[in-house]
Amino acid sequence: MKKGPGRRPLSAKRQRFMELRERGWSIQAAAREVGVSRTAGNNWVRGYKTYRAGQVTGFVPALERLVVREISSRYLSQDERIEIADLQLQGLSVREIGRR
Structure with a gap:
C-alpha cells in the first residue's frame, strides 16, 4: 500500500x-x-x-497526562484469575469453579 x-x-x-x-x-x-x-x-x-x-x-494544547481508566467490574480481576487458575490446577472442573 x-x-x-x-x-x-x-x-x-x-x-x-x-x-x-x-x-x-x-x-x-x-x-x-x-x-x-x-x-x-x-x-x-x-x-x-x-x-x-x-x-x-x-x-x-498540551497532551494530557495519562489517565488510569477504571476497569469495568464485568471483567475478572487479577486475583480472581489467579484463584481460578489455582483451582484448575487442583483438578476442579469449570462448573465446579463457577459454583463457588
Missing part, C-alpha cells in the same frame, strides 16, 4: 513520551528515547501555537 505525502502520525511516539514522563523522565531524556527533538517534547508538554503566513492561527 502506497502512503501519501506528508509526515507520518506520531501518536505512538507521543504515547510513549507521556509514559516516560509519568515515570519521572525529563523532557529531554524522554524525547531522545522516543526519537523526537527536545523542541517537539517541549511542545507536547507545554502546548504550542500554530502559524500560517506569519500569523498565529491556533493553539495546540
